[in-house]
Amino acid sequence: MKVLVAVKRVVDYNVKIRVKADQTGVDLSNVKMSMNPFDEIAVEEALRMKEAGTADEVIAVSIGVQQCQETIRTALAMGADRGILVKTDAVLEPLHVAKILKAVVDEEQPGLVILGKQAIDDDCNQTGQMLAALLGWPQGTFASEIEFADGKANVTREVDGGLQTLKLNLPMIVTTDLRLNEPRYASLPNIMKAKKKPIDEKTPEALGVDMAPHLTTLNVAEPPKRQAGVIVENVAELVHKLRNEAGVI
Amino acid sequence: MSVLVIAEHDNVDLKPATLAVVTAATALGGDVDILVIGSGCASVGEAAANVAGVAKVLVADAPEYAHMLAEPMADLVVPLARNYAAVMAVANTVGKNFMPRVAALLDVSQISEISAIVSPDTFIRPIYAGNAMATVQSSDAIKIITVRPTGFEKAAAEGGAASVENLASAGDPGLSAFVGEALSKSERPELTAAKIIISGGRGMQSGDNFPMIEAVADLLGAAVGASRAAVDAGFVPNDYQVGQTGKVVAPELYIAVGISGAIQHLAGMKDSKVIVAINKDEEAPIFQVADYGLVADLFKAVPELEEELKKLPPA
Numbered sequence: 001m002k003v004l005v006a007v008k009r010v011v012d013y014n015v016k017i018r019v020k021a022d023q024t025g026v027d028l029s030n031v032k033m034s035m036n037p038f039d040e041i042a043v044e045e046a047l048r049m050k051e052a053g054t055a056d057e058v059i060a061v062s063i064g065v066q067q068c069q070e071t072i073r074t075a076l077a078m079g080a081d082r083g084i085l086v087k088t089d090a091v092l093e094p095l096h097v098a099k100i101l102k103a104v105v106d107e108e109q110p111g112l113v114i115l116g117k118q119a120i121d122d123d124c125n126q127t128g129q130m131l132a133a134l135l136g137w138p139q140g141t142f143a144s145e146i147e148f149a150d151g152k153a154n155v156t157r158e159v160d161g162g163l164q165t166l167k168l169n170l171p172m173i174v175t176t177d178l179r180l181n182e183p184r185y186a187s188l189p190n191i192m193k194a195k196k197k198p199i200d201e202k203t204p205e206a207l208g209v210d211m212a213p214h215l216t217t218l219n220v221a222e223p224p225k226r227q228a229g230v231i232v233e234n235v236a237e238l239v240h241k242l243r244n245e246a247g248v249i
Numbered sequence: 250m251s252v253l254v255i256a257e258h259d260n261v262d263l264k265p266a267t268l269a270v271v272t273a274a275t276a277l278g279g280d281v282d283i284l285v286i287g288s289g290c291a292s293v294g295e296a297a298a299n300v301a302g303v304a305k306v307l308v309a310d311a312p313e314y315a316h317m318l319a320e321p322m323a324d325l326v327v328p329l330a331r332n333y334a335a336v337m338a339v340a341n342t343v344g345k346n347f348m349p350r351v352a353a354l355l356d357v358s359q360i361s362e363i364s365a366i367v368s369p370d371t372f373i374r375p376i377y378a379g380n381a382m383a384t385v386q387s388s389d390a391i392k393i394i395t396v397r398p399t400g401f402e403k404a405a406a407e408g409g410a411a412s413v414e415n416l417a418s419a420g421d422p423g424l425s426a427f428v429g430e431a432l433s434k435s436e437r438p439e440l441t442a443a444k445i446i447i448s449g450g451r452g453m454q455s456g457d458n459f460p461m462i463e464a465v466a467d468l469l470g471a472a473v474g475a476s477r478a479a480v481d482a483g484f485v486p487n488d489y490q491v492g493q494t495g496k497v498v499a500p501e502l503y504i505a506v507g508i509s510g511a512i513q514h515l516a517g518m519k520d521s522k523v524i525v526a527i528n529k530d531e532e533a534p535i536f537q538v539a540d541y542g543l544v545a546d547l548f549k550a551v552p553e554l555e556e557e558l559k560k561l562p563p564a
Contacts (some may be wrong), residue, residue, distance in 0.1 A: 002254045004425065009485070011377070013513075016380070016512070017377050017380050026376075026377060026381055035477035039300065045388075053425075070341065083381050084365060085432070093358045094358070095352065095353060095356075095359075096358070098353055106412050118493070120339040120377070120378065121376065122376050123361065123362065123375065123378065123493065124359070124361045125345050125349070125361060126349035126352070126359050126361060126420060127346075128349075128498050129319065129345075129346065129347070129349035129350045130349045130350065130352065132319075132350060133349070133351075133353035133354050134353050134512055135351040136424075136426035137424065138320055138425040139319055139320070139346070139350070140425075141319070141346050142342060142345075142346075143347060144487065144540060154428060157342075157419075158342070158499050159342040159343075160342045160343075160441070160485045160489075160496065161430070161432040161488055162425075162430065162431050162432040162487070162488045163432075163486075163487070164429075164430045164432060165427075165429045165430065165432045166425050166426065166428060167425070167426045167427075167474055168424065168425050168426075168430050169425070176486070176492075178477065178480075178481065178487075178494065179480075179481070180289070182559065185316070185369050189287060198311070206428060213388070213447070214357060214358035214387060214389050215358050215360070215383065215386065215387055215388070216386045216388070217383055217384070218371065218384045218385065219383070219384040220382070220383050221376070221381065221382050221384075222381065222382070223379055223380065223381065223382050224378070226519055226524075227540065228537045228538065228541070228542075229438075229539055229541055230540075230541060231526075231531075231536070231542045231544060232541055232542065232543050234543070234545075235545075235550055235553040235554050235557050238525065238541055238543050238554070239558065241541055241543070242502070242523070243319075243561065243564070245345050245563070246523045246540065246541075248445070248502040248523050249448075249502065249558070249561070249564070
């Protein structure tokens, strides 16, 4: 089975972002960029399937500016076999990304596509579900465990009340949650090897995808700041203040 | 044009988060209808008809909707959505699962987790774990929106007299099937509905120490939550997680115990009315958002808190 993994280049999760002074967006100049952490989990899961013999090829796809190639190289260094970069400078909404991924799926015919459940920049949590809809495939979102049996997959999902297990037909879409696995670090020899792995370049136009915007960002602002309060001396004072000052207990 | 609200429920009770979505829907203008999708869910339909300000309740009651799987739900909602200006659902794990599927099938973009409404086509939503607030305008004819209930007052649960209409099932596309679930059983309130929450973090050191904060929770009638670090370490199950990728809560009182205050945790609780932090590290970022901070060893402070609360006369 061929496994396609979608990887997004985002501001590194350790970076404290700054809103631009003119409120047009978040300042991305000279900021460290990395692979979206949920996508690292997606790559790792695909690699484990390959090591277990369930998958025979792992393809990493990224969509966006030329530098997304670095994100694909990271996936290749972790162990993915080859990459596809769909190059565009357009503002990407999850719907665009899902349509581009659908076009790639139509060409590559994978048995499984794994995506992160959300990207830590726009926090949308949409792309995997949208891709499943466009393909008419089942979706196993927020996955914490995937098992294959009898030509189907059992996907355990992290839901509000606990865990839910579904049996899904193949091909299918999976989106990863935090507890699915712990992604590996790329070793130096593998980073060197990854430089020789092939990356195909495509464009949304060549794939026939309409990139017209549906949403316009009018403004990006700092959230209201919360003021630090007081430090209390002991538990008795805390309880006294919660009862008599805040009135919450 | 009217707005369709998808009810959050467990086939028995209508969940209060739905009432916050009704308020958000009302802000868009036009009639508000509620759609209940479930199995054996007639009581939910009745409760929805009582909600103040609701024009009509639609009930799709069929076995294939028992576990709220995305594929059959989307097939039901897509044709209905074409009659509405907007479809809104709670941004919980059900809404997040099926709503993008609906949006893609309608060829529209979803607006995720809105926390405020500027106008019928313009919304405010948090990005970067709530470290920035984006104002986005949608040009789509049908707006598919998930709503953060903490951003909106709840509509009155009583006072309405909506008509109830039963819908035929749209069928099961046969792509997915329910196998089983392991749901946390607790007598305590649900995290997203609790007035008071006490959460433990990495500082708890082990799941064996959580009974200490559970004892406090029971004195306060509080729910118990956790930071991602505590869940990743296996102290407590995933459904305890408060944060950017877990549950977003805004109780009257949030007590953070042994939680340093990572950005992604703050994203899930910083709209709480009163925040208390108990941490032995006085430099911990949680103190920057706390109304009341106690710099102390939690293993000493939490049992003391339990004792002090026991001594407290009834309010």
